[in-house]
Amino acid sequence: MLDFKFDTQLLIEGQGLSEDDIDAYISQHFAGDCLLAVGDEELIKIHFHTNEPWKVLEYCASLGEIHDIVVENMERQAEGLSG
Structure with a gap:
């Protein structure tokens, strides 16, 4: 059993972004x-394992435009199913 079920990945595009502040x-x-x-001040790549990806997406959307969003269920993947 995984502690954190969802592999959450996305890009944030904006101005004045800080990877340290976001981290x-x-x-x-x-x-x-x-x-x-x-990333840099205009584009940040996020990768995070969590049980509440929607909260991470909401926060990131408050920083700029989010895109290339991928949320995969790692428990399903471990069982050989589509994530």
């Missing part, structure tokens, strides 16, 4: 693991 906010406000927030 810190997600780490402090959402339960999860395997967080990556990489």
